[in-house]
Amino acid sequence: MANNEAVHGTSPVSPHSRRKLPSEFNIFLVLIAIALVYELLGWIFIGQSFLMNTQRLTIMILQVSVIGIIAVGVTQVIITGGIDLSSGSVVGMTAMISASVAQASTWPRAVYPSLTDMPFIVPIALGIGIGLLAGFVNGQLIARTKIPPFIATLGMMVSARGISKWYTKGQPVSGLTDQFNFIGTGIWPVIVFLVVALIFHIALRYTRYGKFTYAIGANMQAARVSGINVEGHLIKVYAIAGMLAGLAGVVTAARAQTAQSGMGVMYELDAIAATVIGGTSLNGGVGRITGTVIGTVILGVMTSGFTFLRVDAYYQEIVKGLIIVTAVVVDVYRQKKRSKG
Amino acid sequence: MVSPSTMAAVRKSGAIPNAEFLLTAEGVRKEFPGVVALDDVTFRLKRGTVHALMGENGAGKSTLMKILAGIYRPDRGQVRLKGVDIELASPLDALENGIAMIHQELNLMPFMTVAENIWIRREPKGRFGLIDHGAMNRQTADLFKRLNIALDPQSLVGDLSVANRQMVEIAKAVSYESDVLIMDEPTSALTEREVEHLFAIIRSLREQGIGIVYITHKMNELFEIADEFSVFRDGKYIGTHASTDVTRDDIIRMMVGREITQMFPKEDVPIGETVLAVKNLSLRGVFTDISFEVRAGEILGIAGLVGSGRSNVAEALFGVTPATSGTIAINGRDIVIDTPTKAIANRMAFLTEDRKDTGCLLILNVLENMQIAVLQDKFVKYGFVQQTALAEKCGDMARKLRVKTPNLDERIENLSGGNQQKALIGRWMLTDPRILILDEPTRGIDVGAKAEIHRLVSEMARNGVAIIMISSEMPEVLGMSDRIMVMHEGRVTGFLDRAEATQIKVMELAAR
Numbered sequence A: 001m002a003n004n005e006a007v008h009g010t011s012p013v014s015p016h017s018r019r020k021l022p023s024e025f026n027i028f029l030v031l032i033a034i035a036l037v038y039e040l041l042g043w044i045f046i047g048q049s050f051l052m053n054t055q056r057l058t059i060m061i062l063q064v065s066v067i068g069i070i071a072v073g074v075t076q077v078i079i080t081g082g083i084d085l086s087s088g089s090v091v092g093m094t095a096m097i098s099a100s101v102a103q104a105s106t107w108p109r110a111v112y113p114s115l116t117d118m119p120f121i122v123p124i125a126l127g128i129g130i131g132l133l134a135g136f137v138n139g140q141l142i143a144r145t146k147i148p149p150f151i152a153t154l155g156m157m158v159s160a161r162g163i164s165k166w167y168t169k170g171q172p173v174s175g176l177t178d179q180f181n182f183i184g185t186g187i188w189p190v191i192v193f194l195v196v197a198l199i200f201h202i203a204l205r206y207t208r209y210g211k212f213t214y215a216i217g218a219n220m221q222a223a224r225v226s227g228i229n230v231e232g233h234l235i236k237v238y239a240i241a242g243m244l245a246g247l248a249g250v251v252t253a254a255r256a257q258t259a260q261s262g263m264g265v266m267y268e269l270d271a272i273a274a275t276v277i278g279g280t281s282l283n284g285g286v287g288r289i290t291g292t293v294i295g296t297v298i299l300g301v302m303t304s305g306f307t308f309l310r311v312d313a314y315y316q317e318i319v320k321g322l323i324i325v326t327a328v329v330v331d332v333y334r335q336k337k338r339s340k341g
Numbered sequence B: 001m002v003s004p005s006t007m008a009a010v011r012k013s014g015a016i017p018n019a020e021f022l023l024t025a026e027g028v029r030k031e032f033p034g035v036v037a038l039d040d041v042t043f044r045l046k047r048g049t050v051h052a053l054m055g056e057n058g059a060g061k062s063t064l065m066k067i068l069a070g071i072y073r074p075d076r077g078q079v080r081l082k083g084v085d086i087e088l089a090s091p092l093d094a095l096e097n098g099i100a101m102i103h104q105e106l107n108l109m110p111f112m113t114v115a116e117n118i119w120i121r122r123e124p125k126g127r128f129g130l131i132d133h134g135a136m137n138r139q140t141a142d143l144f145k146r147l148n149i150a151l152d153p154q155s156l157v158g159d160l161s162v163a164n165r166q167m168v169e170i171a172k173a174v175s176y177e178s179d180v181l182i183m184d185e186p187t188s189a190l191t192e193r194e195v196e197h198l199f200a201i202i203r204s205l206r207e208q209g210i211g212i213v214y215i216t217h218k219m220n221e222l223f224e225i226a227d228e229f230s231v232f233r234d235g236k237y238i239g240t241h242a243s244t245d246v247t248r249d250d251i252i253r254m255m256v257g258r259e260i261t262q263m264f265p266k267e268d269v270p271i272g273e274t275v276l277a278v279k280n281l282s283l284r285g286v287f288t289d290i291s292f293e294v295r296a297g298e299i300l301g302i303a304g305l306v307g308s309g310r311s312n313v314a315e316a317l318f319g320v321t322p323a324t325s326g327t328i329a330i331n332g333r334d335i336v337i338d339t340p341t342k343a344i345a346n347r348m349a350f351l352t353e354d355r356k357d358t359g360c361l362l363i364l365n366v367l368e369n370m371q372i373a374v375l376q377d378k379f380v381k382y383g384f385v386q387q388t389a390l391a392e393k394c395g396d397m398a399r400k401l402r403v404k405t406p407n408l409d410e411r412i413e414n415l416s417g418g419n420q421q422k423a424l425i426g427r428w429m430l431t432d433p434r435i436l437i438l439d440e441p442t443r444g445i446d447v448g449a450k451a452e453i454h455r456l457v458s459e460m461a462r463n464g465v466a467i468i469m470i471s472s473e474m475p476e477v478l479g480m481s482d483r484i485m486v487m488h489e490g491r492v493t494g495f496l497d498r499a500e501a502t503q504i505k506v507m508e509l510a511a512r
Helices: A024-046 A056-080 A087-100 A122-147 A148-168 A178-182 A190-204 A206-219 A220-225 A230-256 A267-278 A289-310 A313-339 B004-013 B061-068 B089-096 B114-118 B134-147 B161-174 B191-207 B217-227 B249-255 B310-317 B340-343 B355-359 B366-371 B387-400 B415-429 B447-462 B474-480 B502-508
Strands: B021-034 B036-046 B052-053 B074-079 B083-084 B100-102 B181-186 B210-217 B228-233 B236-242 B273-281 B287-296 B299-303 B325-330 B333-335 B348-351 B436-441 B465-468 B485-488 B489-497
Touching: A024 B387, A024 B502, A056 A206, A056 A230, A056 A289, A056 B217, A087 A122, A087 A148, A087 A267, A122 A148, A122 A230, A122 B021, A122 B465, A178 A230, A178 B236, A190 A206, A190 A230, A190 A289, A206 A230, A206 B366, A220 B355, A267 A289, A267 A313, A289 A313, A313 B273, B004 B249, B021 B061, B021 B089, B021 B210, B036 B061, B036 B210, B036 B228, B052 B061, B052 B217, B052 B249, B061 B100, B061 B210, B061 B415, B089 B100, B100 B161, B114 B134, B114 B161, B134 B161, B134 B191, B161 B181, B161 B191, B161 B485, B191 B210, B228 B249, B236 B249, B249 B474, B249 B502, B273 B310, B273 B465, B287 B299, B287 B310, B287 B325, B287 B465, B287 B485, B287 B489, B299 B310, B299 B474, B299 B502, B310 B348, B310 B436, B310 B465, B333 B348, B348 B415, B355 B415, B366 B387, B366 B415, B447 B465, B465 B474, B474 B502, B485 B502, B489 B502
Parallel strands: B036 B236, B052 B210, B052 B228, B100 B181, B181 B210, B299 B465, B299 B485, B348 B436, B436 B465
Antiparallel strands: B021 B036, B021 B074, B074 B083, B228 B236, B273 B287, B273 B325, B325 B333, B485 B489
């Protein structure tokens, strides 16, 4: 144990400290820095501005919205000290299932010919419900059998992908109603992402659910002794993560106006990356939704910037890997520094 | 000064200097943050003897033993092996110099065979530098024959009983041709027959001229196996005697003979009705038939040596590891407590023994640490935490408990141990408990904070809280408790009232 005698002052305790800058501020600076670097490189090599292009920025933010929705759930899982590898596959599974009840009667090869032209709320609710169920199964496995979250969600990752392929024997589901497709058009995916982020930002910061989530991640044993029903809470957290993956699946299908069993492949890794870049610690107990939102945007800017600079897609992936590792290394150092006071 | 490697070389050449003592430590001092674990300690081990180390919990036995085994380095003082000054850099260094330690928690690899465990790092090599398993098993069989151990060298260590694993550890130590063997409570997990076998082996090792350092809490073992013993108390060396020269009472007196100073006695407060009644509480294999009552305003101290099951009883009461049989009644009503959540709902509170492992949320701030238990049923509306009111309440509590921290946003890991403990006490005081269980409430805390915690506990008793306090510190138990329940090996060995309790009486019940 570090000898902390010198650290604490003798001044009387005040409940409120002077306002410190939130740690997200640094991440935001990183985002600005990356954008400015692209701006500079853009003028040098391409002769045009990176930022002064509304269309590019819109496409960029649309592309990462789905990742962002997943990442909001993944952030909560990682704060508890867990991990969720199943979200990408759950996106594929829920996209397929929700699309199958969102087909228009005018489409000749409907999966359920008797279930066409349903009100758009039905496929949405079904997609979210299936996601919730998948997350609930993850949570039950982790809380009841005590297997590591890595393994439980790895199993779900493989099985959910299997279900999405089996569901239509690999056939895509098309001919969706305009009503359903509407939520994937325009800026709607971004709005869904931001609303979800806001809800869970508030939940994590201001509700008991949030306080318990951080406590479990900080010290599961101490949380249990403090009266928290750790198992029950973990099930909730994984179920919410699954639910958000389900919502992401619905949005993905609506955006593409079709569903394919291969949707969402590797999304779980992008969501984990966005979370970690956003400052959430893989050791649990530390992390915020605001950070994850910025992390998601960083991920989007990186990809968009590479495309803008006409960098080969292969290099993009290589660099993305480096960025994820860097984010974790930075986190390790940050934790070390903070614990020294 | 001779470096350890030189000593190892001297040893290999066979030219071992002949000295009266095998291993000595003179003027050894070891400090840890906040405590002096050993202060000017002397220890001399003679050739071919069993030398017992005696003392209460925290007397310094383990620290000394770890210094002798190369795990800790002394801050001051000199260790000599056969008259040669040595400085041990690591346990491996100690082993190569002929000092082997057999740990309480055995350090064997369960998925490897007995022979592989014994000869690890020194496996006999055959052609192409590959391990010669045949030779290794033969060597092991020879070793076992010499030690009169009946084990198959090829069986997996994981399949062996604790006693047999211990035999393997001993054989491993002997295989290094060790001159000194350090045993830390080797009989704690053994049956009587296994103990006899162990003692037979120890006696034969002694005849071969090996010196054995033997740590035990058990008085009868001392008389049965030890030739000499040294007593330690509060990190100080008290004395060394031949075990034939003394009686049990002499030893107890040496172990506890301290002046009781600087304690904070409990105030006399009116004792109320029985709040908690525990009957025949048992947890299979851990503790048996524990029955006691605690009344409002009363402090029931639980004394006993480490491993006597005190903490396990506390954990059972609080639902962390529920008991397998027995009843718990609060205010005359039988209730089932199988989770901490239920315990808290019944207005119980539990300050755990290990601040770091089961108490603090280290990476969170003081406020988050203090509020977590009370959030179970208070300061929450429609799921939202009433943070302003709660922060104010926590701030008041922190002021009242004199938690020294710049503000409540400070990470709790940056506070000193005493202040962490006060914050955790605050965590439970916020829940307004009627039953408070304290497990080692002042362990590793400086004297000032200790007195403050005693004052707080005393004040809670005055407010009618029924308190159970587990403590290994004799002055604390004697000073704070209205009654003392003493445990030994999972059973209650007696109750002592405040008026009749003395260190000697407690020790007699704790170390039968």
